[in-house]
Amino acid sequence: MSRLDEIRERIRDKNAVVLTASEFKKQIDESEPDKLLRDVDVVTCGTCGVMSGTYAVLSVPVSPPGTFLRADTVTLNGVPAIPGPCPNERLGLVDLIVYGTAHASPTYGGGHLFRDIIADQELHVEVTAEGRSYQADISGHDLPHARLFTTRSAFKNYTAIINRSETPVSTIFSANPLAGKSNEATVSGCGEINPIENDPTLRFLSPGTPILVNGGVGYVVGQGTRSSNVRPNIAVHGEMNTMDPDYCGGFLTSAGPECLTSIGTAIPLVDESVISSLMIRDATIAMPVMDIADRQQISCSSYDRVWSGTARTIRYDPAGCIRCDPCLVKKSCPVDAIRESGEIDHARCFTCGTCVHLCRGTVYTGDFGSLALPEGNIPIVLRQSDRQRGEKICRQMKKLIQKGEFWL
Structure with a gap:
């Protein structure tokens, strides 16, 4: 019996050992690869973010x-x-x-x-x-x-965007016009939990592979448009009546509404090459930095600048309000998560950082990191991917596999 058949049998018997990508990363430093291969059957990965296609x-x-x-x-x-x-x-x-x-x-x-x-x-x-x-x-x-x-989704590598011109630019990569003179950076991608970061050759994401799309069962169609060996991505589909609205929606940008989509995948640990791919960490994932003017790479950073030690939720303190009229935060929230009272609707919040960036008081606070570039440290003012929801879809996939309700 092959290792994959063994894993399928364990899933059928509801005794498969399943870890989310984050759980697996925590074990990397504590276990030898051979032990991980023996002790873990499946690792689940996920991403949630703006996916225009x-x-x-x-x-x-x-x-x-x-x-x-x-x-x-x-x-x-x-x-x-x-x-x-x-x-x-x-x-x-x-x-x-x-x-x-x-x-x-x-x-x-x-x-x-x-x-x-x-x-x-x-x-x-x-x-x-x-x-x-x-x-x-x-x-x-x-x-x-x-x-x-989706025509293309879950890119292995997304990019950070800055504006080196003198004037602000309206773009799908910013909630408000992106400030010039390299004063702001916007980023996308869930880093080390992203499905394709952990399966860069699409070995387990071939056409017909079952996945989760917005929390419902979907399938891989094949590689998406603009997919390449360096930056692969996938096209997927799923029935909308099985999906969860918490994983999707609209996202307002300075160039108009965009579309949020979430994808969850499962990787069976069948050999050492799979373990090698799963060893990827935020600090080792390159994040190209591009100028919005021509979308050409001008520098490079890494995903630990986005996700290591930075905010997973926004802190709200009404005592810090200085009574701005109008309130820029409520007006500009990309997912309409600010209530009339100013409180955050955490069921809708994308933890994108817009409120922290725009609040002139100290009502909304959180560390969103910066990019260390030749121009200096450029603050990240917008994240167009939600690691929290990416983690959530990883956990959902894990539960489905453990219950024997999702098959590889």
Whole structure:
């Protein structure tokens, strides 16, 4: 029996030894590789962050059969969709594609819509067909088909972004226009728990591999667009009615709404080469630094600057408020996690650092680190990945495997 078959048998018998990536990293310094190979069966990995290449394929009921021939335009909660490719002639049902980066307004886009569908919220549908308009109000679970896809996700290496010009720049990489003169840095990537950092050759992420997408069971389609040997990534899909809204949503940037997506994977410890890949740590993961002007690399840092000893939650102290009017924090929170009182809605909070950066008082505090570059130490003002949710999806995958509810 092969080592992989042994692991599958242990999973079936519900006695597999499963560790999250973080748990495994803690054992690296305490155990020899041979012992880890004997004592651990599976390591789970995860990531959560802005993934622009996310889209959904939906079937949307609009009106009784025979009401219209075929849709010319469609919006859901104001978010524009692309009808087709199947016209569903005279069925009153519209097949469509919605991009995660499509915008209904500066504060609501495809990512917000996907979260509302998964959370079974009410959706307002508007269709134009042959010069006439049709409307319907449905819920997310009324959709007979709703599947989420990514064209590229979970990059092995993301980049840090700075702005070396003299003036601020609006970009998808910043919550507010990114300050010039290399005064601010924004970062992405969950570092040492990222699925592809731990499986850089995509050995266990081949087409058809089961994974978690936004907390629901999904599958790897194959390598994603812009994937390369140096910076591999994957394309995935999953059924939206199995997903958890806590793992996804919209993220507001200075260039408009973006889309949040989470992915969890499992790596069976079948040989020493797997152990070698799993030994990766934040301090040894290179993080290229690019100028927003041309997206060309100008320097390099590492992920320990982002995740080692930095804030996992935001500290809130109303006594530090100096009564700014308007409150820049509430206005600019990318995930709308600041309540009217100023308190943080931790169920929505992404721990991105925007509130800490913008608060003129000391209401919101936390250490978000800096990048040591030739220009000096540049403070990180925005994290577009949430390590907390990445850890959470690792733990979810671990529990599913231990219960025998997720198969390799």
